[in-house]
Structure formats: C-alpha cells, structure tokens
C-alpha cells in the first residue's frame with residue numbers, strides 16, 4: 410500500500426500476528442483501493458488508539474505524559490478531556506476572543522508601520538499565534554512586565570523551533586531500539602535539554618501565576634488546570650499532576666504555534682503566486698466587511714472562499730504530512746493488510762491529498778474545489794483528513810480554524826501583498842514531522858483600507 414507504511418521493527422507485545430496471505434496484501438491491480446468514504450467505525454479501530462514509543466519524542470516530556478505522545482489510555486483520556494472541555498471548547502474560545510483580537514490587531518499595526526518594507530511573514534505569524542496561545546493559557550496578566558513577556562516570547566520561539574526540528578529528524582534509536590542507550594545522534598540528549606528549558610519557562614509562569622490567584626480575575630486555562638491539580642474528579646485514581654500540567658502547556662505551544670503559523674504563511678504564498686485567488690478573497694472581504702471596517706472573528710462564517718483557501722492549503726501542504734505516528738493496540742486489518750499490534754504506522758496524508766485518482770489537477774492550488782462544502786475536517790473521509798482521524802485526531806482543530814481564518818482574513822483585508830523587486834516566489838516544501846516552507850515568505854505590505862485610523 411502506497412500511503413500506509415507499517416514499520417514492524419518493534420512489535421512490543423508477543424502476540425503473534427496472523428500472517429496475511431499474498432492475496433490479502435495485494436489486489437489484482439497491485440494497489441488496494443482506499444475505501445471511501447470511511448465510515449464512523451474507524452473511531453473504534455484499534456489503529457486509532459496508541460502512539461508508538463519513539464524514544465526522542467517519548468522522552469521529550471517526562472516520559473511522554475502529554476496528549477500527543479501519551480501511551481497510557483487513562484492518562485491520555487484525562488488530558489484529552491481536560492483539553493477539549495476547557496481549552497478547546499467553543500465557550501472558552503469565545504471567552505478569549507479579546508486576546509486573539511488584541512494580538513492580531515497588534516500584528517496589523519506593526520505591519521502598517523512596515524508598509525513598503527519587507528516583512529518575514531512566517532516570523533510575524535509565529536509571534537502572533539504564540540502570543541495568542543500563551544495569553545489564552547495564562548491570561549493577559551501574571552507573566553510579569555512587558556520586557557519579561559518579550560523575553561519569554563523570544564525564549565519560547567527558540568525552544569519551539571529547535572524542538573520541531575529535532576522531532577523531524579530520523580532517529581536511529583527509533584528504528585533500532587537497541588541503540589537507544591548510545592544516543593548516537595545526540596537527539597535524546599538535546600530533547601531532554603529542551604524539555605528542561607520548557608519546564609523552566611513554565612515553572613516561572615506558574616509561580617508568578619500562583620501569586621496572583623485570588624479569585625479576582627477571570628479564569629484562564631492555566632488557572633483552571635492549577636485548580637485541578639491533584640484532583641481529577643471522575644478519574645480520581647489518576648491525579649492530574651504538575652507534570653501533566655507542564656506537558657499540556659507544551660502540547661499547546663509546540664502543537665499550536667509552529668503548525669498554525671506555517672499554514673498561514675503557505676496560504677498567503679500560494680495566493681500571491683495565483684493573484685486571482687488573492688483578489689477573490691479580498692473581494693469577498695470587501696463585500697462582507699467593507700474597506701471602511703476591520704475584520705472581526707464573527708465575520709468568519711460568512712467567508713466561504715477564505716474557508717476554501719484554508720482547506721486547499723491544508724490539502725496541498727498538510728502541516729503534519731505523515732500525521733503523528735499511530736500504533737495499533739491490537740492486530741487489525743486495514744484495506745486487506747494485516748497491521749500487527751505494536752507496529753508503527755505512518756499515514757502518508759500528503760500523498761493521499763495529491764492522489765490524481767481522487768483530486769483533479771492535484772498539484773494546482775485551487776480553493777474552488779472546496780466551495781461545494783463536501784469536505785470537512787472530521788476525519789471520516791480518508792481522502793481528505795489534514796487533522797488526522799479517529800480518537801487521536803487533532804485536539805486543537807477548533808482553535809486552529811479560528812486562528813488561521815482570523816489571521817489570514819486580517820492580512821489580506823488590510824493589505825495588498827507584493828514581492829521585493831527581482832524576487833520570485835519559491836513554494837517548495839521542507840519535510841520533517843512538521844512540513845514547512847523551505848524558503849521563508851518575505852513580502853511587502855501595502856495598506857488598502859480607506860482610513861489610517863483602521864490600523865490603530
């Protein structure tokens with residue numbers, strides 16, 4: 410099978426898998442068709458349950474007790490529940506709209522000051538998304554003075570970038586577990602070092618936050634989590650610890666920041682490369698918002714073209730091209746292939762999204778293909794699932810959607826975009842666990858709203 414690669418090097422349990430017959434492995438055409446659409450039973454598929462024990466990753470945070478790499482079912486369930494009921498619920502996301510708005514308006518103000526000069530879009534979006542996520546987690550207060558906040562931001566950016574780079578490097582110990590103790594490429598060591606730096610940053614923030622919890626402020630995510638510590642309601646046997654707390658914060662910062670900002674950067678680059686798409690998005694915004702107003706998040710559900718841009722950029726450049734590795738908790742059968750319990754499974758969503766038997770002109774950026782509203786992000790159709798599928802589907806979809814839409818809408822509504830003279834757009838990709846643009850998008854903003862006060 411092209412798109413589903415099961416690596417069998419490390420079958421953890423001794424359960425003997427049933428060996429598939431040749432006819433089970435291949436159809437007469439040599440390529441088993443992917444069933445489509447994939448029904449909801451996939452949610453019960455054991456393939457959806459676990460993550461493999463990848464050494465650098467699993468040790469990146471006290472043995473992998475975060476959502477992404479968590480292997481224990483109870484622990485994962487608790488973390489996921491805490492995340493979806495609180496950080497990712499529509500209610501919480503609505504409550505912290507002011508924080509998103511403040512950060513995005515700050516970026517637009519900054520870009521206005523840079524009008525006519527070059528701007529590194531990825532860098533600006535990274536800072537914006539990171540500020541949104543961090544302020545959503547620990548509110549607008551509690552992280553000290555402005556300078557301390559800026560210092561923490563710079564440190565965060567560095568640690569997140571280094572961590573995503575390391576996560577993308579093939580680690581020999583993952584393929585030959587016997588080599589783990591030698592850490593031949595030094596990846597585990599570096600990961601541990603980064604995890605310590607993360608912990609230090611989080612400890613500073615948590616410490617400052619603890620000093621000011623006196624019930625006077627409105628609750629943010631961090632305050633809720635700290636109140637939960639040691640007491641986990643219906644899952645009382647597995648208390649929610651400080652390690653969980655730090656790990657959840659790390660999931661949100663690492664999972665949310667780089668991926669979301671890369672996707673916004675790619676979307677703007679693709680639109681600049683095909684200016685008619687940029688024009689269409691701007692026209693839609695003019696009709697709904699007008700040039701005499703600024704975009705608000707409440708406008709987002711009236712922007713079908715921009716939504717189609719998001720879907721198309723996630724089809725062409727899925728932020729996690731192989732998802733996050735899966736690992737079946739029991740031997741199972743997928744499209745005629747036997748996947749043994751404990752195997753590592755990488756799902757090549759990047760290739761599926763470019764499969765010419767599914768997509769017309771698959772290499773072309775064409776948001777129009779999504780205008781019929783047929784495709785969504787819920788992972789039930791295995792021809793399009795940029796946020797993954799099943800129980801381990803992305804835990805931040807709602808937030809990612811809001812952040813992406815609001816950021817891109819603000820960028821293209823407020824400015825026209827051009828390249829520096831003599832430069833050409835390079836749309837090539839850099840592969841890792843996170844897919845990035847190989848060359849940063851450096852572009853020049855030109856204000857297009859009717860009144861300079863709209864940039865204040």
Ligand code: HEM
Pocket residue numbers: 476477478489660661662664665666668669672723727728729732733734735795796797798799800801802803804805806808809813
């Ligand atoms: C454009 C933005 C994003 C994309 C494309 C994306 C995509 C994904 C994908 C493909 C997975 C793996 C799913 C699987 O293995 O089947 C994943 C997992 C995850 N994502 Fe996202 N993500 C995005 C933004 C976010 C944000 C903003 C957050 C948090 C604030 C987040 C938190 C997580 C977590 C915690 C997991 C692990 C879920 C689990 O293992 O149970 N993601 N994401």
